[in-house]
Amino acid sequence: MGIYIARRLLGAVPLVLGIATIIFFVVNLAPGDPTALFFQQGVPPEILEQIRRNFGLDQPLHIRYWRWMIAFFTGDFGYSFAHARPVIDIIRETLPPTLVLAGSTLVLIFVSGVVVGVLQAVRQHRPVDRVLSVVSLFFYSMPSFWLGLMLMLLFSLKAHEWGLPFALPPTGMTSVDYEFMTFGERVVDRLRHLILPVATLSLVMAAGIARYTRGQMLEVIRQDYIRTARAKGLPEGRVVMKHALRNSLLPVITLLGLYLPLLFSGSVFVEVIFSWPGMGRVIVDGIFQRDYPLVMATSFIFALVVVIGSLVADILYAVADPRIRYD
Amino acid sequence: MRRSSGVDLVRYAVLLVGALALSGCPGPERERPGGTVIIGMRTDFGGLNPITNTGLTTDHVMKYGLFTPLIQYDEDLNPVPHLAESWEMHGDTAVTFTLRDDVRWHDGQPVTAHDVEFTFDMAKTPETASLLASAYLAPVESAQVLDERTIRFDFAYPHAQALEDFWWPPVPRHLLEGVPPAEMANAPFNRNPVGSGPYRFREWRAAQRIVFEANPDYPEGLGGPPSAQRVVFRVVPEAATRLTELLTGGVHIQLNVEPDQVQRVEQTAATELHAAPGTTLFYVGWNNQRQPFTDARVRRAMTLAIDRQQIMDALLRGHARPATSTIPPWHRYSPGTDPLPYDPDQAGRLLDDAGWLEGPDGVRRSPDGQPLRFRLMTTERALNRAIVEVIQDQLRRVGAAAQIEILEFQAMLAQHRTRDFDAVLSNWVLDNFQMASAPRSLFHSAEADVEGSANRSGVRNAELDRLIEAGAVATDDGDALDIWRQFTEVLQREQPFTFMFWMDDLSGARDVVSGFRTDERSEFVSMRDWSVQ
Numbered sequence: 001m002g003i004y005i006a007r008r009l010l011g012a013v014p015l016v017l018g019i020a021t022i023i024f025f026v027v028n029l030a031p032g033d034p035t036a037l038f039f040q041q042g043v044p045p046e047i048l049e050q051i052r053r054n055f056g057l058d059q060p061l062h063i064r065y066w067r068w069m070i071a072f073f074t075g076d077f078g079y080s081f082a083h084a085r086p087v088i089d090i091i092r093e094t095l096p097p098t099l100v101l102a103g104s105t106l107v108l109i110f111v112s113g114v115v116v117g118v119l120q121a122v123r124q125h126r127p128v129d130r131v132l133s134v135v136s137l138f139f140y141s142m143p144s145f146w147l148g149l150m151l152m153l154l155f156s157l158k159a160h161e162w163g164l165p166f167a168l169p170p171t172g173m174t175s176v177d178y179e180f181m182t183f184g185e186r187v188v189d190r191l192r193h194l195i196l197p198v199a200t201l202s203l204v205m206a207a208g209i210a211r212y213t214r215g216q217m218l219e220v221i222r223q224d225y226i227r228t229a230r231a232k233g234l235p236e237g238r239v240v241m242k243h244a245l246r247n248s249l250l251p252v253i254t255l256l257g258l259y260l261p262l263l264f265s266g267s268v269f270v271e272v273i274f275s276w277p278g279m280g281r282v283i284v285d286g287i288f289q290r291d292y293p294l295v296m297a298t299s300f301i302f303a304l305v306v307v308i309g310s311l312v313a314d315i316l317y318a319v320a321d322p323r324i325r326y327d
Numbered sequence: 328m329r330r331s332s333g334v335d336l337v338r339y340a341v342l343l344v345g346a347l348a349l350s351g352c353p354g355p356e357r358e359r360p361g362g363t364v365i366i367g368m369r370t371d372f373g374g375l376n377p378i379t380n381t382g383l384t385t386d387h388v389m390k391y392g393l394f395t396p397l398i399q400y401d402e403d404l405n406p407v408p409h410l411a412e413s414w415e416m417h418g419d420t421a422v423t424f425t426l427r428d429d430v431r432w433h434d435g436q437p438v439t440a441h442d443v444e445f446t447f448d449m450a451k452t453p454e455t456a457s458l459l460a461s462a463y464l465a466p467v468e469s470a471q472v473l474d475e476r477t478i479r480f481d482f483a484y485p486h487a488q489a490l491e492d493f494w495w496p497p498v499p500r501h502l503l504e505g506v507p508p509a510e511m512a513n514a515p516f517n518r519n520p521v522g523s524g525p526y527r528f529r530e531w532r533a534a535q536r537i538v539f540e541a542n543p544d545y546p547e548g549l550g551g552p553p554s555a556q557r558v559v560f561r562v563v564p565e566a567a568t569r570l571t572e573l574l575t576g577g578v579h580i581q582l583n584v585e586p587d588q589v590q591r592v593e594q595t596a597a598t599e600l601h602a603a604p605g606t607t608l609f610y611v612g613w614n615n616q617r618q619p620f621t622d623a624r625v626r627r628a629m630t631l632a633i634d635r636q637q638i639m640d641a642l643l644r645g646h647a648r649p650a651t652s653t654i655p656p657w658h659r660y661s662p663g664t665d666p667l668p669y670d671p672d673q674a675g676r677l678l679d680d681a682g683w684l685e686g687p688d689g690v691r692r693s694p695d696g697q698p699l700r701f702r703l704m705t706t707e708r709a710l711n712r713a714i715v716e717v718i719q720d721q722l723r724r725v726g727a728a729a730q731i732e733i734l735e736f737q738a739m740l741a742q743h744r745t746r747d748f749d750a751v752l753s754n755w756v757l758d759n760f761q762m763a764s765a766p767r768s769l770f771h772s773a774e775a776d777v778e779g780s781a782n783r784s785g786v787r788n789a790e791l792d793r794l795i796e797a798g799a800v801a802t803d804d805g806d807a808l809d810i811w812r813q814f815t816e817v818l819q820r821e822q823p824f825t826f827m828f829w830m831d832d833l834s835g836a837r838d839v840v841s842g843f844r845t846d847e848r849s850e851f852v853s854m855r856d857w858s859v860q
Contacts, residue, residue: 032737035381041755042768043461045779050456054509079513083533084374093533152571160575170571176365176536176559275563277535285370285534285564290737 005315012307019303020072020296024065027295034081034290055081057292068296078293082286087297090282095301097173098278101270102263104198109206109259114245114252116206117213122240124218132210140207144266148200148273155196169193171275197274201266205259212255216248223247250321257313260306362556364840364857367569367578371534371562374517377496378450378457383758384582391851392539392558393522394496395430395549397443400848404658404760406490409549410438410497410523419485419802424493426476429546432499433527440478444470445500447480454508462759463492487801488761496523525553525855536561554842554858570835573598579840579859582850584833586643586710592835599838602646602831603845604657606757609827610650611703611718612743613750616775616785619699620750624681626822630667631674632725633718639828642713646833650826652815653755653765657847659804660762662812666826667819674725683726691726701749703729706736714827715752743783754830762807763799766814770823771795786823 034055035048052058059067071078077087116136120129139147152170159167169175175189220226221244229239268280275281279298286294372385375393380386390396399409408414411424430438447470450457468483482489499521506514520528526539537560545552561578563569570588573581574595584592584600592600613620613629620626639647648656649666656663683691683699691699703719705711712733719729729750734742742748757765768774770791774782794814801807818826834850836843842856 030737031741032735033741036737036740041758042764042781043458045777047456047458047461048779050453051512054454054456054512082373083371084379084513085515085518090533149567152568156575157571167575169577170575171563171568171577172561173535176363176561273565273568275561275565275568277532277562281534281564288736 001315001318004318005311008311008314012311015307016304019307020069020300021065023296023299023303024068027292027299028061028064030290032290034292036290068293072297072300077297080286080291080294082289082291082294087293090294091279091297091301094277094279094282094298097276098264098267098271098280100173100194101197101201101276101278102267104194105201105205105263105267106256106259108198108202109209110252110256112202113206113209114213114249116210118217118240118245120210120214121217121221121244129214136207136210138207139203140211142204144200144204145269145273147203148196148270151196151200152273168196170196173277197270197276200273201263201270205262205266209252209255209259213248213252216251217244220244220248250317253317253320254313256316257310260309260313264302264306362554362858363559364555364557364580364859365559365561365578366580366582367561367563367572369562369564369566369569369583372531372537372560374512374514375520375522375528376511376514376517377498378446378455378459379512379514379517381458383756386758387849387851388560388854389496389522389524390494391524391849391854392526393520393524393528394498395438395523396496397424397493398490400494400760402846402848404848406494411493412548414490416489419482419489421479421481422489422493423473423477423479426478427546427548428476429548430523431544432502432523433521433542434499434502436499436501437475438497438499438523439475440472441475442497442500443478444472445504446495446497449498449503449508449511452508455511456509457511459495462764463495463761467492485800485802487763487799487807489802491759491761494759499523525550526558529557534562550855553855558854558857573835573837576837579837580843580857581835582832584835586646586830586833588835589644589646589833597838598835601834601836601843601845603834603850604648604655604847605830605832606655606847607830607832608650608653608655608755608757609647609714609752609830610755611750611752611825611827612784613823613825614746614748614784615787615823616746617749618697619681619683619693619701622681623821624677625683626825627667627820628674628677628681628725629722629727630822630825631670631677632727633721633825633827634669635666635825635827636669638714638717642710642717643828643830646831647828648831650828652811652818652826653757653769654762654811654815655757655829655847658760658762660808660811662808662815664812664815664819667822671721671725678725678727685726689723689726690728698728699726700728700730702732703750703752704732704734704739704742704748705752706739707733711752718752744779746783746785752827762811763795766791766795767799770818784823788817788821788823790817791821 035051056064079085080087080090083090116132120132123129155168156170169192173193178186178189181189226239226244229243267278268283270276271278271280272284279301283295283298286298368384373380373382375385375389377389377394380389395410397409397411398406401407410426410430412427413425415423426438426440432438447464449455450460450464466483466486468481471479473479502516502521503514518531522528525542525545527542529538529540531537539558541553541556543552563572566585569581570591572578589600592598613626615621635649639645651664651666654661678691682694686692686698703715705715715731719731722729743751743753755765768781770782770786772787772792774780775785775787791814794810794817798807798810798814801810832845832850834845839859840857842853842858844853846852
């Protein structure tokens with residue numbers, strides 16, 4: 001196992017280097033210019049030239065590439081052009097909100113996806129199964145951007161207009177008077193802000209997991225050992241929870257690795273819609289502003305999280321299923 | 328074993344919750360302040376340093392909130408004393424300012440002539456690459472401190488609106504003098520600024536919010552401390568979400584209301600629309616160096632064929648004013664010239680004259696058989712897309728086939744800058760009120776072939792050159808008005824652009840807000856008076 005992990009880690013090094021290289025060239029070769037969004041449209045070209053020099057953009061591409069790679073892997077992410085401060089500071093501020101969003105979503109989608117999937121499997125072809133199938137297909141096929149706006153319209157704007165007590169705040173991570181709240185109020189405030197973005201991200205993805213779990217369960221339930229368990233008189237609950245669910249959850253673990261990229265790309269949209277102060281927001285702004293150092297560093301962090309996440313998923317799979325051997 | 332680890336977990340959880348609860352416990356200053364005004368904005372600020380700032384909203388927030396500029400503008404856009412309590416012009420060659428003695432930096436140090444001189448010198452240093460210098464200081468040669476409160480500026484040459492060169496605030500020398508010019512843009516000060524204005528900087532959370540608080544020591548002579556205790560700027564990038572925040576009370580003031588949101592803001596009982604004459608000029612830039620737009624008759628025909636009033640009424644819901652040049656209709660230098668009428672028949676005759684005759688498929692052709700077909704590009708903004716669609720339809724009726732190309736802003740700008748385009752719907756935002764600067768950037772032939780210059784349409788016209796140069800040095804308002812009248816007439820004849828309209832600045836405010844006014848100067852002009860019940 002230790003050897004396996006070490007080998008996977010070693011294998012990740014060229015992958016990460018390749019990702020960094022691709023990010024560098026995609027970002028730097030896109031048409032545009034970090035000085036383009038300046039308010040003064042008549043800036044004399046020589047001043048723009050000086051600003052580019054201050055940014056280090058007067059160097060040829062291959063020199064910038066080497067400089068960046070070397071600085072990057074010694075932990076120096078450089079200065080953001082648009083924010084005019086070290087990129088590492090921006091990441092330090094915006095990564096935690098993204099992890100909170102992605103983490104809550106991850107827990108929620110697996111728990112609710114598995115629950116719904118199991119429910120559907122044990123009630124196959126009954127009304128519950130049919131209704132849940134339609135509902136999960138409905139959410140599964142929904143673009144998260146649109147779903148987010150609709151949820152906001154309903155639970156924030158309309159709920160507010162109708163004077164409902166549960167009207168949710170449409171954007172942000174905390175209220176502006178957060179620092180003046182008591183601890184209890186703070187917890188409630190954070191949860192209220194978390195509901196809509198997490199719901200948007202979760203509904204689409206939980207639907208996928210539910211469908212997958214349902215399929216797995218139905219396959220396992222037909223196995224001989226389930227029939228044996230029932231034949232020896234075990235109560236149905238134990239059969240489902242202990243014998244069937246455990247075995248059908250194994251492949252669901254691999255979904256974890258597959259869902260991580262989806263989770264982070266989805267969070268980019270959700271962060272923009274709900275004005276969540278995370279890294280996805282910063283990437284989007286950075287792309288429009290051609291803030292090269294910022295976009296490179298943040299995309300790289302996302303890539304790194306995904307690579308590590310997939311690795312963890314694979315290891316978890318090995319831990320959960322002793323039949324899997326890694327030689 | 329198992330049990331005890333479970334108990335441990337519970338114990339840790341209790342400890343953790345306890346610690347968190349303690350950290351959130353009431354401190355001494357835990358009273359909720361009344362009078363917090365929350366304002367919703369599209370993008371985060373760059374850095375709060377007047378020398379290296381590159382954003383227009385940031386510029387205004389610094390001039391009206393965080394810092395104290397040398398001069399300010401009154402309602403009629405005349406310069407009035409501010410940090411400088413008086414001045415003396417030495418003919419057309421120099422000015423001496425006397426500063427107020429009661430303005431202090433937020434760390435308690437007095438604002439002196441040395442700060443002003445430091446700011447000037449730093450901005451003028453080429454390595455700083457300061458937009459403050461390029462916007463205001465090109466005609467100012469040097470600064471000289473006469474005493475703590477007196478500073479003299481010498482001009483490089485006599486020029487129009489010379490006092491308005493000083494609509495910028497100084498920065499504190501004692502906090503910034505160690506910073507090398509090339510690193511001024513990245514100075515830590517910019518994220519944690521010490522200002523001199525009615526509001527003090529309090530807190531900045533990236534992509535989330537910036538908090539200002541009232542400066543209780545702001546001098547009475549400049550209006551005294553502001554009405555609100557705190558102003559919170561919230562960053563909400565999505566237009567639809569920003570509107571939702573305004574409608575549900577998550578923000579009190581929303582800037583940049585889009586024209587298609589106007590109705591919603593007006594119809595909601597708790598919100599009110601504020602429309603003020605704006606500084607954003609919409610225009611169609613024709614590539615004056617490329618067929619068929621090398622011919623002024625064709626450009627005139629395009630303008631005559633575009634029903635600008637209809638676009639203003641239908642797409643902007645009337646929140647726009649006709650444009651004839653880069654001088655807005657509300658400025659004292661505006662000659663009040665009427666724009667070309669909407670007259671498709673005359674447009675047709677002009678195109679006939681220019682040799683573009685009706686073809687079998689409805690598209691006009693030149694004598695050598697070239698169709699009158701060109702690309703018309705713009706950005707993804709919904710308003711821009713709607714406008715180019717209307718233009719395309721109107722031009723089709725006179726036999727011109729515009730092919731719409733929607734591009735991401737940066738991609739569009741790259742083509743515009745390299746003059747690799749036929750026609751573009753774009754806009755120009757005035758970043759100051761000195762009327763000679765936009766004409767010089769946009770239309771002077773000296774810039775027509777310079778790579779990356781603002782004369783992206785490649786305009787070359789000796790008459791325009793002469794008038795632009797004369798306008799820049801006209802020190803008498805009457806002369807200036809006369810020059811800009813002639814300038815506007817030449818533009819009307821030549822139509823290097825089709826001047827579409829000046830869009831109003833649209834903002835929404837909730838009824839709990841008082842003191843929110845906007846006018847052509849800025850959306851932040853009344854920032855001192857904002858308050859919330």
